Amino acid sequence: MNVDPILSDSLNDTVRALIQALDLHEPGEGGHAERVSVYAAATGHALGLGYDDLLNLRRAAALHDIGKISVSQSTLRKLGTLDEEELEELRSHALMAMRLVESFEWLKPTVPMIRHHHERWDGQGYPDGLVGTAIPVGARIIGACEAFDVLVSGSPWRRAVSEAEALAELRRCAGSQFDPEVVEALATVQPLIQPVGTGG
Template sequence: MEAVPARARCYVTCVALLALLCLLPLPTASRAPWWALALLAALYAGCDHLVRRRFAGTFYPVLLAGAFLLPPPAAALVPLPAALFPCAGPRSAPLRRLWRAAQLALAVWGASRVHWALGGRDAVTGADFPYALVPAGAAVLAFCLVLTVLDGGIRVVAERVPPRRAWRGLLSRSLGPVAVHGLAGLMMAVLWRSPYGPVAALLVLLPMCVSCWVFAQYHRERAAHQATIRALVRAVDIKDGYTRGHSERVGHASVLIGRELGMDEERVEVLRFAGILHDVGKLGVPTRLLRKDGPLTPEERRVIELHPEYGHEMVRGITFLGEARAAILHHHERLDGSGYPYGLVGGQIPECARVVAVADAFDAMTSTRSYRRARPVAAAVEELERCAGTQFDPRMVTALRHALARYGWHPAVTADETPHQAPASEPVPSSPGPPR
């Protein structure tokens, strides 16, 4: 509690008082049956407990069904028991519980007020489709707007986020998922008012719970993927600390190229994986060669040039990487066939490998090394264009140039300051060369 700024406490208190005003006048039995209110509140508490404990998410269909079925003051009561007295996970601070309760109460009240003002109650009772979708859609929008305004406000007050950034993206990120929950809530409300009664409305929750489970599984799998990649990159950074941060920057540049080429987000994500992991094969190269101060012998250079094959072998069984595995194997190939490990020519080189090759060379030139300063971005792009057609795919070079002109180049890490001498595995190039 001591860590919460006074201004944030004041903000939460004001929101709670506003929510309290929305509860007045308290609903009467004639306008809102208490049994319906109690059932929806208990149902929401159970669903909220299940979703938060099992799926670590939020669950709004019951709240929106309450907004479609009950008068605004009664609908605002539905989230209070679950928000004020949560039974999932460790008990949060009282101020946090008060904030969540007030926020949800205001959002449900706003959704119900809009829904009733547009005649949504009669549309639900008469199952008047498609007109019932209009007030329901407006109610969902009001629900999202209230949550967005309040969330942005707490970010400004508690976290000192600039107002111009506090609300950026909040509404667009929440509108899609809440719209799906709103459709489920509308189906619940229609079935509730139908001759089949509340029992039939409960059937809507089954597919929603299944969807939550699938969504949670997807995010857990994605988190596992990210953890796998982080572990591999960390291992490379520990072994070859001179290029620390290089992998992340190559991944970022690969994403810029992929998006400029119009690739879908799934392929762009694969490109990011490819860029981040392109040097993972260095784990199979003796550390003494990676850190050697003097020039490499031809035999030592041949050993280092095996790192794409080592990397491919390491990630061959990681199925979620997809075509990123081909990029790891072929990112040192050249269009003229002088690259390695297989000397592929032109179109024989996988597209993702051609993207990573350009991103790799670009970062090698624009990163500071102990033996040379980083080249300016414009000079690096000019060098890439000079080598386009022989070493690099001109289409990838052009895409990078356009992306840099549009977004600039702002890497989070630009150099590793630990080493004081250039390693033998990365000699000073007069041109991009085959980046190692």
């Protein structure tokens, strides 16, 4: 595959600019996006994905939560239980992200991965309740890597846990929330990953 390095850099600059915009709206989201992008690419590589699929996966993982730019800070930062309306607003981020990225022709391959990153292996996720391998593999990878990062990074709602504890939690939820094969692929690469950025 021929890649124009200058064009390629400008495309990646665009991805970074979008992440920075999200981080300005909700500090910490940028670091999360970068780390999930690194975890997802490594996991996808372990699963045997090719160059183009890995490039699109990396971009999709970086942009998976970009739709949170349309979610109010009061909902994103609420410490108590979200009410129905707030939950709906939060969940809308998957579709809002999809709408944002699909306006870029070169980001079209990321759309299914972004739309479905909150589906669950058992069909109990959103927005479409897809089950098992009907969920795009990139979305399954992003879902597991995002959960791993949230567990090890911690949040105002939950203390950070060790990487071993996070993997144990993912394995506990393999077959219900996560694709077991994806969880094991993440487990093989996780010790080798040096996360980029530290932004919360």
